Amino acid sequence: MMKKNKSGLIFTSPFYILFLTFMVYPILFSFYLSFNKWNGVGEMEWVGLANYINLFRDDLVWKSMFNALFFFFTYVPVMLFLALVLAVFLNSNIKGRGFFRAAVYLPNITSLVAVAFTFQLLLDKNYGLLNMFLSYLGISSINWLGTPLGARLSIDMLMIWRWLGYNTIILLAGLQSIPEEMYEAAIIDGASKVQSFFRITVPLMKPVLLFTLVLSTIGTFRMFTEVFILTGGGPANSTLTPVVHLYNTGFNWFKFGYASSITYLIILITLILSMVQMKLLNEKEVKS
Amino acid sequence: MKRLNKFIMYLILTLTVIITILPFIWMISASFKDIREIFSYPPTIIPDNFSFSNYLQLFAEYPFARNIFNSTFIAVTATTGSLFFCTLGGFGFAKFDFKFKNQLFLVLIASMLIPPQSIMIPLFLVFKRIGWVNTFYPLIVPGLANAFGIFFMRQYMTSIPDSLIEAARIDGGSDFYIFLKIIVPIVKPALATLGIIFFMNSWNAFVWPLIILQDIELQTIPVVLTNLQGVIYTPYNLIMAGSVISIIPLFVVFMFMQQYFISGITAGAVKQ
Amino acid sequence: MRKMTFIIAVLLVLSLNFTVMAQEVVTVEAWSIAADGLAEIIPAFEEETGIKVELKKTENATMKQNLLLSLNAGTGAADVVLMEDFWAPRFLDTGGFVDITDRVEEHYGKFLEFKWDPIEMNGKYYGMPWDIGPVGLFYRRDLFEEAGLESDPEAVAEMLSTWEKYYEVAEKIKSETGTYMLAYGKSNYDNRMFQNMLQQQNLGYFDETGEVLIDHPQVIETAKYINQLWEDDLALDAAEWTTGWYAAIETGEIATVVSGSWLGGFLKGWIAPEHDGVWGVVPLPAWEEGVRTANNGGSSLYITNQAENVDNAFKFIEYALTRNEPQLAMYESQDLFPSLTSTYEADLFEKPDPYFGGQKQRQTFAELAEDITPFYFTTDFDEAATYVSNAFEEIALGAEVEEEFKDAAEKTRRETGRD
Structure with missing residues (x-):
């Protein structure tokens, strides 16, 4: 059986050393920092709660939160729906399943920087491929990256493109774990394909769907590179995300004190979201 | 009816694949065009003036060879180092009992909830204080023993029968000897999966290299690509050439080790 | 124990030093055209002095970000760096530069005076002036003719002597030819043209004492x-330096462009190389008070306190910036307009430029250069500019001008501690 000696503690200690140095200490340090005004080189100046008060007055903070919610409600449902459709297709008896699966997954292994630059070209108002296709359909050129709604939809497109294959594979794994006999039994009972999809597939897939939902939620609130390169947060801050705002405050304007209070807000929101979702997950597991 | 269903299925799948592949084709095509052709209407898929000059210019005017080396060095070091410490940590949690083990494990899980980007400000200040800005350490050391890797290896190792370890122990092997000689060979498939995840994350990493590496000689490929972007003029032709180079290594690895990528994703799903 | 040896082994591997080795060379970092310009004169400098120069070429936007971070961190910056005037005050504020007041003193009178403003902080000087961008109005002769207007520079300068007249001509050109007078981006634009218009009136986002001017009535x-x-x-929605703007210039969707003298180099180079003889240049229209030009862009060279050998670094900037020959060479090849006034006497300025229909465009700008008044950036220019850009973006979406600018002013005051 398991041995009780120091080895286990020693083997796991590197994690705790790194965790304390590069996570716990910075978090505590930024707590102190959040009560100060500091540009990183001069003297720190104690300002009490001023940074937190400023947080409520800073419309960019709230705008960035709103944007994150917008992305979440627009891209996540569309992507998960498409992923489920693809997964169901790939789970059926078709030829070239391996090829399709590999092809849709490719975007996920590519450098986001490379891809975001490519999307800039594809979405260009004047010379972009997308507007050219739209012009064939009689739609006049859309200023994707220059208008608030266009820029938001551009980010959505990039996110869906990049994460569709990844989620398809997770959902496919879920589908494959449903025993074939359940469907056979349903057919014997006289259920149609559509009926068995809603009676068997959907309920059994709920945990996996929730899992992909959790991942996507966290991903949305951490979003940085997509926005940083594709839109820079504009126009009119319509695509500014919390992390981009944090970056700008810290590394463009060197307001380390104020940025620390934003840090706490982001951590707080992420933790609340994670807990809500974990609770959801646990409830589902108990039920099923 | 059945045939029609099949047809629609293939149609949708093929359309999806085309949309998925199109940006890559566009990237590759643009990397062989000059800037004026990239910005001409209507866009061309096959370049009118096919030329390698973008690639040549990239290496001639910028230290791009050095940037490729940097990316490779960081990714290889980070991957091997992290595999070692995560396997060790996973072994510690899977096969040993020690004080506060459950509480410590909970801390490990909880640490995954904090988004690493959110602490970029204080962590940058820590790196600054210990003189790590403009070095590779921040891109390698903090992730050496990371929570996800340890968790992943622990899950994998719980299925290893204890009797194997006991037998080696009776033969007088130390715990570390058992780790190297018994455990590591058994977990090789898991190492491949985890290694690919680590390599991919490090190779494509952007936020931290952007913050830490200011000297162009020390930068990684993704950072140097954004460095080409100018206020007045952005040489998309060069950026696209650099982008193509940046996606090649993972594409090649993916072709040969596809199943490890897939198992890396689904392993995450199964844990829930 | 074993774990320790392993950690030590790993750390040893890692501790191979990957920072650039300090050598007996001067490292210089600059962006695109400036770097290309310096690359041309470095061989002559190396030959004359025996000092090696290592030039690093980056792009402007990221160099700014990287330099700010490396100054803040105290590591990673080159010995000599190029900084645009509008970033300089904020960067000097990091304390990352060498005070070279004594060394630049003898050169003080050689440059246009306004150029020293961003270089100086608390009575000390940290750099040497390089290029400027005297602002003029570039116009399309063919479109003016099409609208039935005169098109030679003297006549156009008179026709567009005030912004009021400019507006009337804009209406005329629009109704006669259907072309826009200019492009002014509703988004993704840093509003350089707006800043130029303010500079003409001795205004800006801040005044000389650092007070916020964004809600000033003018x-x-x-x-x-x-x-x-x-x-x-009358204004096309296309921000400068975006594809829509290139297209608008190339295909003749806009009749005029307000820009720095260096625009000529870009027009010839790749925006519209085939437009031989199409363009002309005149001074900016005037407001009720103020001059007919402003400054757009321009940079200077500075020495960081990370420099190993300040003497050598200074020798280099002295060579590159205070002598006519290298200055004129870089002006001719890269359109980096000197602020070294002795260069304006050179023959080059007398040369008719075939691209501009034989106009002596360099002379036009040299004359304008002497009129440029200071523009006060302060350490918080970037932040103020962001709020003004946001205001314009909101206005383009239908918001009220006065309200947005009052908001932007209030926000600038609050966020930069000026309230």
Whole structure:
């Protein structure tokens, strides 16, 4: 059986050393920092709660939160729906399943920087491929990256493109774990394909769907590179995300004190979201 | 009816694949065009003036060879180092009992909830204080023993029968000897999966290299690509050439080790 | 124990030093055209002095970000760096530069005076002036003719002597030819043209003492002028340096461009190389008070306190910036307009430029250069500019000018501690 000696503690200690140095200490340090005004080189100046008060007055903070919610409600449902459709297709008896699966997954292994630059070209108002296709359909050129709604939809497109294959594979794994006999039994009972999809597939897939939902939620609130390169947060801050705002405050304007209070807000929101979702997950597991 | 269903299925799948592949084709095509052709209407898929000059210019005017080396060095070091410490940590949690083990494990899980980007400000200040800005350490050391890797290896190792370890122990092997000689060979498939995840994350990493590496000689490929972007003029032709180079290594690895990528994703799903 | 040896082994591997080795060379970091210009003169400098120069070429936007971070961190910056005037005050504020007041003193009178403003902080000087961008109005002769207007520079300069007249011509050109008078981006634009218009009137986002001017009545009036251009559909929505703007210039969608002298180099180079003889240049229209030019862009060279050998670094900037020959060479090849006034006597300025229909465009700009008044950036220019850009973006979406600018002013005051 398991041995009780120091080895286990020693083997796991590197994690705790790194965790304390590069996570716990910075978090505590930024707590102190959040009560100060500091540009990183001069003297720190104690300002009490001023940074937190400023947080409520800073419309960019709230705008960035709103944007994150917008992305979440627009891209996540569309992507998960498409992923489920693809997964169901790939789970059926078709030829070239391996090829399709590999092809849709490719975007996920590519450098986001490379891809975001490519999307800039594809979405260009004047010379972009997308507007050219739209012009064939009689739609006049859309200023994707220059208008608030266009820029938001551009980010959505990039996110869906990049994460569709990844989620398809997770959902496919879920589908494959449903025993074939359940469907056979349903057919014997006289259920149609559509009926068995809603009676068997959907309920059994709920945990996996929730899992992909959790991942996507966290991903949305951490979003940085997509926005940083594709839109820079504009126009009119319509695509500014919390992390981009944090970056700008810290590394463009060197307001380390104020940025620390934003840090706490982001951590707080992420933790609340994670807990809500974990609770959801646990409830589902108990039920099923 | 059945045939029609099949047809629609293939149609949708093929359309999806085309949309998925199109940006890559566009990237590759643009990397062989000059800037004026990239910005001409209507866009061309096959370049009118096919030329390698973008690639040549990239290496001639910028230290791009050095940037490729940097990316490779960081990714290889980070991957091997992290595999070692995560396997060790996973072994510690899977096969040993020690004080506060459950509480410590909970801390490990909880640490995954904090988004690493959110602490970029204080962590940058820590790196600054210990003189790590403009070095590779921040891109390698903090992730050496990371929570996800340890968790992943622990899950994998719980299925290893204890009797194997006991037998080696009776033969007088130390715990570390058992780790190297018994455990590591058994977990090789898991190492491949985890290694690919680590390599991919490090190779494509952007936020931290952007913050830490200011000297162009020390930068990684993704950072140097954004460095080409100018206020007045952005040489998309060069950026696209650099982008193509940046996606090649993972594409090649993916072709040969596809199943490890897939198992890396689904392993995450199964844990829930 | 074993774990320790392993950690030590790993750390040893890692500790191979990957920072650039300090050598007996001067490292210089600059962006695109400036780097290309310096690359041309470095061989002659190396030959004359025996000092090696290592040039690093980056792009402007990221160099700014990287330099700010490396100054803040105290590591990673080159010995000599190029900084645009509008970033300089904030960067000097990091304390990352060498005070070279004693060394630049003898050169003080050689440059246009306004150019020293961003270089100086608390009475000390940290750099040497390089290029400027005297602002003029570039116009398309062919489109003016098409609208039935005169098109030679003297006549156009007279015809567009005030912004009021400019507006009338804009309406005329629009109704006669259907072309826009200019492009003014509704988004993704840093509003350089607006800044130039303010500089003409001795205004800006801040005054000399650092007070916020964004809600100054004249600033708001100027913003209303731009909004009026949008509302009357006289300005095309295309931000400078975006593809829409290139297209607009190349295909003749706009009749004029307000820009720095260096625009000529870009037009010839790749925006519209085939437009031989199409363009002309005249001074900016005037406001009720103020001059007919401004400054757009321009940079200077500075020595960081990370420099190993300040003497050698200074020798280099002295060579590159205070002598006519290298200055004129870089002006001719890269359109980096000197602020070293002795260069304006050179023959080059007398040369008719075939691209501009034989106009002596360099002379036009040299004359304008002497009129440029200072523009006060302060350490918080970037932040103020962001809020003004946001204000314009909101206005383009229908918000009220006065309200948005008052908001932007208040926000600038609050966020930069000026309230």
